[in-house]
Amino acid sequence: MHQSHNIAWDSLTSNLTFIAENPVVTPWRTDFFPRGLPLQFNSLNHFARTVATTIRTFSDTERAKYPTSFDAPLQGKLFPDSILERYSSIPASSVTPKSQLIEHWIERAGPTPSYTGPGQENQLDQLLMLAHHPCIPLHELQQLSWGHHWALEAYIFFNVLLSKPELHADGRYKSMGSYTSALRMLTNSTGYDVQTFPHREFFGALDDGGNVERADSLADFNKLHEYLRMCF
Template identity: 35%
Template sequence: MHQEHNIPWNVFATNFKYVHEDKRSQQPRPARFGYTSQGRPTQACELGHLVRKMIAMIREFSKTERAKYRLPSELGPPEDGKLFSDHLRDKYPDYLNSQNQKLELWVDSVHIDFGGNPVYDTAHGDLADVVKVLVNENQMQTLLMLANHPLVPLHRLRQLSWGHHFGVNRIVEAAIPLYIFWNFMATSGGLATGAHRNDLCVSLVKSMTMTMDHEAQQIPHWELYGVKNFNGEKEDLPEVDPVRLQEYLKHLFSLLFRYDMLMAECGVDTDWESEIVSSISWYYGAKTETTQDEEGQWRTQFK
């Protein structure tokens, strides 16, 4: 498990159960990916507590990490004009190249919208992929510089879509469900018994190893599972080494707090509650509701 002393992962084991498919039955399983609620009256409260603890840890690590870097006024462009090293460029040739290695490209790619604001759009998915790679490689000094550059609207790369979403936020969308699932399996004994080889694991591995347009958020998942475009069944799932899995969980968590740090530097307050609650609702069938709070903000919570 990861952060087990701060995040109550046992909440999943007490509130959700896995319903095995019975091919002899005419009744469909009451769950999208095999998991269904135990129906405990305290479920919403317990899950809400878990979400708050998870958010608190992400934000705490985000603030601690930011303190390691220079102040915005001290974040100047690189002297050699390169945003990342040639070594890193050669490591990720599908996403990094000599063009997007230069700050000039990021400035020249900007256009002005009808409101007079500098923006990026769906034509700049390649730049979003660069950000994903740099977050994955912990190149936060460069990203903080870009976030503070007056001619680089980095936050506009957060949400990009044309049929499917490929903005920088895909880092979070990929990391959260896997971080939750593997911690759930560890705390429930599923890793020891092999119970992790279930329909949800199949769905997650398929989704997070899929190739697509602007796919750099998949990199850490390809590395762990050792496959692209997994299309097998439970018995075909790749073996996962426990030591590597622990490092993977640590890395997933670092992706979350690095993303939070970067977005905060851009002036964006990440809605972690909606991100985490929506993920748990989708994959485990927890009931939610979206309401407007006293400040007029929409919130998605368990009910």
């Protein structure tokens, strides 16, 4: 399990059990269900705190790799042409020749700024530049949308799945409603599809119906661990 030396995964997984066709819920469903242990509340709180602490620690470490101040260009390219070529052909892509230009981001500033742009490829230096730019009020945004939380949900779900080896050999995990929902959430077409691209690379291509092909996510544990690192 990823970051097992920092994240108290057992505090989460010990409170979950696999039940096939659980008659307690309607309609019957195959999935993970809470065990209802006496200390469940405390255990889950402990897990959440270790996740938050680990993310905060890694965030601070990563931020320290970059300068505290940035130039504020008024024109030019925000990201290289290689990223534009890689993502612009994706349906409903937010990576476009327009969003590549800093001028576009400045023009979008206003009383209620709204931005749609790239957030992949670990472009933290560009993101920090935007966050410090006096003409681009990212700090005034009230919410993020279009999949910003998906990577964290996938990260938690598949680490939990790794903790249940009894479900791996016979592929029972594929029958879980949460597994199907996770694949749909991570790969289905949405308002902007760029954020789904890294997930589609791992899970497989979309079929003609717009659904991801049901590849065996646990077939290659090395690839799965690389995927979890990317999500983290």
